Amino acid sequence: xxxxxxxxxxxLKRGLWTEEEDAKILAxxxxxxxxxxxxxxxxxxxxxxxxxxxxxxxNYLRPDLKHDNxxxxxxxxxxxxxxxxxxxxxxxxxxxxxxxDNDVKNYWNTKLRKRLSEMGIDPVTHKPFxxxxxxxxxxxxxxxxxxxxxxxxxDLKSAVxxxxxxxxxxxxxxxxxxSQLMPSIMATQEANQxxxxxxxxxxxxxxxxxxxxxxxxxxTEASNYTKNKTAPPPxxxxxxxxxxxxxxxxxxxxxxxxxxxxSPIDFSWHDFLLEDAFLPADPHEQEVVAENSSKELxxxxxxxxxxxxxxxxxxxxxxxxxxxTSSVSGISFLEAMLDQExxxxxxxxxxxxxxxxx
DNA sequence: AAGCTAGACAACCGCGTTCCG
DNA sequence: TCGGAACGCGGTTGTCTAGCT
Numbered sequence: 424x425x426x427x428x429x430x431x432x433x434x435l436k437r438g439l440w441t442e443e444e445d446a447k448i449l450a451x452x453x454x455x456x457x458x459x460x461x462x463x464x465x466x467x468x469x470x471x472x473x474x475x476x477x478x479x480x481x482n483y484l485r486p487d488l489k490h491d492n493x494x495x496x497x498x499x500x501x502x503x504x505x506x507x508x509x510x511x512x513x514x515x516x517x518x519x520x521x522x523x524d525n526d527v528k529n530y531w532n533t534k535l536r537k538r539l540s541e542m543g544i545d546p547v548t549h550k551p552f553x554x555x556x557x558x559x560x561x562x563x564x565x566x567x568x569x570x571x572x573x574x575x576x577x578d579l580k581s582a583v584x585x586x587x588x589x590x591x592x593x594x595x596x597x598x599x600x601x602s603q604l605m606p607s608i609m610a611t612q613e614a615n616q617x618x619x620x621x622x623x624x625x626x627x628x629x630x631x632x633x634x635x636x637x638x639x640x641x642x643t644e645a646s647n648y649t650k651n652k653t654a655p656p657p658x659x660x661x662x663x664x665x666x667x668x669x670x671x672x673x674x675x676x677x678x679x680x681x682x683x684x685x686s687p688i689d690f691s692w693h694d695f696l697l698e699d700a701f702l703p704a705d706p707h708e709q710e711v712v713a714e715n716s717s718k719e720l721x722x723x724x725x726x727x728x729x730x731x732x733x734x735x736x737x738x739x740x741x742x743x744x745x746x747x748t749s750s751v752s753g754i755s756f757l758e759a760m761l762d763q764e765x766x767x768x769x770x771x772x773x774x775x776x777x778x779x780x781x
Numbered sequence: 782a783a784g785c786t787a788g789a790c791a792a793c794c795g796c797g798t799t800c801c802g
Numbered sequence: 803t804c805g806g807a808a809c810g811c812g813g814t815t816g817t818c819t820a821g822c823t
Contacts, residue, residue: 439791439817461808477809478792513811524811529790532813 436470440479444469448476448484482525489521493530501527501535506549 451467457480461473469476482488493501497519504515510531512524519527536546543552 437793459808473808474794475792481810482791510812525791528812533789 434470435464435472435475437475440483444471445479445484448480452480452484482523485523487521488523493522493534497522498535501531502539505531505535505546 447467447469448463451463455466457477460477463469463473463476464471467476471479500518501515504511504518508514510528512528512531516522516524516527531546539546539549544550545552545555548555
């Protein structure tokens with residue numbers, strides 16, 4: 424295909440926009456509306472390509488855009504949606520009035536991704552790094568002496584470094600695994616990434632549009648519930664959405680009864696993991712763990728709150744108080760998750776260290 | 782005060798999709 | 803049905819600024 428002349432950068436200005444240029448765009452749009460952007464530069468008297476004009480309008484000049492900081496509710500929405508549909512920024516942005524895909528993408532890349540990494544959660548898979556390391560270890564005799572970790576991504580590396588410092592372990596802990604386990608991991612990582620991308624984006628495992636919209640709807644409703652406490656909390660399982668026969672209704676058989684009883688108000692960092700981080704590989708052991716988990720959840724339910732059957736404000740507040748944090752409170756959603764980091768390591772004492780020291 | 786670095790965000794690039802004659 | 807133009811999207815790069823040495 425022949426590229427339009429505007430892309431050839433012939434005598435066309437690039438870089439940051441001036442107020443004068445912005446004014447020209449605004450004047451043109453107010454007079455003629457949006458559309459036919461290739462004609463806009465000429466009509467508006469701008470030495471820019473139409474594509475650049477459109478971008479300036481959609482990302483900055485549109486009157487409905489918000490230019491203030493992201494709220495904790497917006498942060499929560501982004502993380503939830505990203506865990507469900509991946510980096511579909513335009514879809515995510517559609518759920519956040521006044522935000523553009525560029526806004527969301529930049530915010531994710533500069534803030535949210537990093538913070539999740541520091542929590543020990545892979546921002547791509549939404550799994551704990553330790554599980555990823557463990558997964559690597561289960562493949563190809565990783566635990567054999569002389570095997571190495573490969574192209575662990577930047578987030579994983581930084582998270583390991585972060586944890587090493589936290590635990591006052593020598594910083595060479597990461598260097599050790601990095602140097603000892605590197606090559607055999609590389610192929611595995613690439614394979615996993617391919618699978619992941621297929622799940623999250625396109626290809627044979629992709630979510631169809633309906634599933635995506637259902638996911639968004641459910642997540643939106645969940646978010647509204649945490650804010651307004653107005654409706655029963657839907658629970659969304661990515662595994663459901665990925666299943667060809669999936670239904671995102673709460674009657675999905677894939678939703679365990681224990682999980683169904685879990686309320687988003689009772690939010691914890693666990694909610695942002697795609698699956699149980701330390702589920703044993705052995706199916707029989709998985710059953711045992713699942714059974715124990717169900718008992719534990721049932722026990723917790725009795726001790727905490729009758730979540731489903733009440734919208735009782737006091738009970739909800741008590742729950743929030745008990746958990747110490749929630750997106751309902753004024754503090755940042757991610758800060759809330761960070762606050763629960765000690766809980767995370769209490770739950771999974773072998774997190775990271777397991778992979779670091781064999 | 783100057784130089785360096787990291788963070789934030791605006792803008793660009795390339796590719797896929799949609800529209801339309 | 804086909805091909806070109808326009809549009810939309812996600813990844814990447816560039817620029818500015820604040821903080822640190």
